[in-house]
Amino acid sequence: TGLSRPQRILKAVQKNAKKGDPQSVIAAIDHYCRHKEWAMNVGDDKGLILDSVVMEVNPSSALELGTYCGYSTVRIARLLPAGSTLITVEFNPHCAVIARQIIAYAGLQDKVKLMEGPSGDLIPKIKEQFGITSFDFVFLDHWKDRYVPDTKLLEECGLLRKGSVLLADNVICPGAPEYLEYVRNNPRYETRYFPSNLEYTKVEDGLEKSVFLG
Numbered sequence: 001t002g003l004s005r006p007q008r009i010l011k012a013v014q015k016n017a018k019k020g021d022p023q024s025v026i027a028a029i030d031h032y033c034r035h036k037e038w039a040m041n042v043g044d045d046k047g048l049i050l051d052s053v054v055m056e057v058n059p060s061s062a063l064e065l066g067t068y069c070g071y072s073t074v075r076i077a078r079l080l081p082a083g084s085t086l087i088t089v090e091f092n093p094h095c096a097v098i099a100r101q102i103i104a105y106a107g108l109q110d111k112v113k114l115m116e117g118p119s120g121d122l123i124p125k126i127k128e129q130f131g132i133t134s135f136d137f138v139f140l141d142h143w144k145d146r147y148v149p150d151t152k153l154l155e156e157c158g159l160l161r162k163g164s165v166l167l168a169d170n171v172i173c174p175g176a177p178e179y180l181e182y183v184r185n186n187p188r189y190e191t192r193y194f195p196s197n198l199e200y201t202k203v204e205d206g207l208e209k210s211v212f213l214g
């Protein structure tokens with residue numbers, strides 16, 4: 001069966017991007033996934049919204065749930081101030097292997113810590129393992145039925161503080177209806193929807209930005 005889709009994405013990066021140049025890594029993945037084969041990266045349209053929220057928050061500590069091939073990991077890490085850390089959690093070991101190589105190709109390995117395993121198991125270990133008190137920014141992009149339980153877990157573990165910003169991908173497609181219900185009807189969140197489209201398509205999708213009020 002040859003190479004997997006993540007392996008083909010890595011090959012496209014190695015062929016078309018410049019080592020140490022995150023923007024060229026992003027462009028290479030977007031070009032490949034728009035013209036050769038679709039893949040579930042946040043993509044260029046929603047990526048611009050992600051960039052603007054990351055720049056607004058300017059996080060010292062950031063968490064990503066759902067690394068996949070590392071496309072959004074690179075998008076976020078390239079914008080982080082020196083000395084900041086992005087922790088990214090990936091369940092699928094094969095994706096983790098590819099993501100580590102794409103993150104390193106972009107030259108961002110010093111800003112990124114990739115944790116392999118189920119988010120529900122790893123979130124409670126973050127404080128002790130990395131000495132992080134709370135996250136300024138969280139990007140939710142993993143299994144859509146894990147958005148609510150993991151948000152509750154972040155609250156319970158004291159990993160959110162007054163003003164922490166959560167940004168959730170795919171709230172329309174594939175959809176995260178329980179998550180929208182949770183943050184929109186919860187007095188502890190100030191939430192707003194950013195309309196866009198499913199990566200590399202005309203299908204409607206969007207990002208939900210939610211500020212934890214403490």
Ligand SMILES: O=C(NCCO)c1cc(-c2ccc(F)cc2)cc(O)c1O
Binds near residue numbers: 066169170199
């Ligand atoms: O499952 C997803 N992520 C967690 C796995 O790591 C995911 C899926 C899709 C998607 C897939 C199939 C389709 F037909 C439409 C959308 C899109 C995304 O952006 C995603 O993040």
Ligand SMILES: [Mg+2]
Binds near residue numbers: 040041042141169170
């Ligand atoms: Mg997504």
